Amino acid sequence: MTQKEKGWKEISPAGVCWKPSTQFLTGDWKTYTPVRDPAKCTRCLLCVIFCPDGAIRWKPEANDIEFDLNFCKGCGICANECPTKAIEMKLE
């Protein structure tokens, strides 16, 4: 607990969030990291749709996907769903 944490008189009741959940980085929970082979990837975006944490984004300007490892929990659903087996889950 750092000095920056607020005291009970400063926070809103009932656990009302005073900052967005995106500021709470949960990526360090994972044991496995997705590693993609760009050569095998067809940009079908199934992994973007299946990721339960929204941790894979489509970047239209780059015509490519991007893993946000700040939120990826390493569940491996992307690797499982990938039709070309372009994603491998590697032990951290």
Next chain:
Amino acid sequence: MKSVVKQEVLALNGDEAVAYAAKQSDVDVVAAYPITPQTIIVERFSEYVANGEVETQFVCTESEHSALTACLAASVTGARAFTASASAGLALMHEMLFVTSGCRAPVVMAIANRALSAPLNIHGDHSDTMAQRDSGWIQIYVENAQEAYDSVIQAFKIAENPEVLLPAIVGLDGFTLSHTLENVHVLPDDVVRKFIGVRQFITVINHEGKAVPFRLDPENPTTMGPIALPNYYFEFKRQQEEAMRNALKVISQVNDEYAEISGRKYGDGLLEPYHIGDAEIGIVCLGSTAGTVKSVVDELRAKGVKAGLLRMRTFRPFPVKGVVEALENVKAIAVMDRSMSFGGNGGPVFQEVRNALYDSQKRPQIVNYIYGLGGRDTNPTQIHGIFKDLQRIIEKGRVENLVNFVGLRE
């Protein structure tokens, strides 16, 4: 009290009195599941809905767990929500009781106090609510149907107070109060509506850094109660404790304000003293038993015996200061518990009353009587017996049996 309004007298049992109070309290949502001896409350209320006498959304749920969940969900959107239960129904709500108080949702719930299984028993005792005493709900125990009516109306005003924002239970003894017909004075609808008023919302800072009303609203999104890890959970619990401390003051204020319109007052809202001021021997109890004790006190006083009663109307928050002030000059005190804390040092009321008196320099003699479990009748002869015990304790100068059982066969 010149502002006391003219009131109609209706013949209502305790459950009907509760339903009538809820009907007048402009409740938006009632979600409920029937259970004896509470069933009449939601039955009557559903008739009001069917007859178009209220604009309430009535939700029939598949369990008490769901009933309270629906009330909580309604309450956090800003609606006024009410439900009722008893015994196993309240026990099934256990998880959601904590979620409701943790979300600071001012739901009001009437409990027709009933024993818990096994063995199955539908009759009155306080085992159900006492088992939930640490769930963060205000607990008010009433003496008669009139007080049940009055307390439900007051409970909305207490629970919704911005300094409190806690859910509240109004407990009425199963059958003794829930099913017994009394003359009940009822206020006019508009007077009740005005007394409670519309819900006010405190302002909170949401995740976008905006100041918004404390309720779920798509126009002003907020998230409440999602998760708090070891670095914040404790702070939220401390806030609930502060709300309970604030409730002590608010319950008294609401009791006073209600007296101005109704002419009825229950002590200071927390404790109702009855000849306890100069008493040498005194009883502490909750609920309908207080009526029996009062009549015994009258008989003893007529004979010159300095007997008294302290009726605990509010058990949560526990009125420590008032208990000490009322009891420290009494020589011997009997605390009556209508529930057991198996393996504990006496019943829950006894434990806390005795605890409160620890800091008093005078330290009166104090003894516990467990009584009336599963609807076992408690009669004036037994109350006389308790007062006689207290006189013997004064003569001997000590308590021999700390925990006693009244009306139990050996």
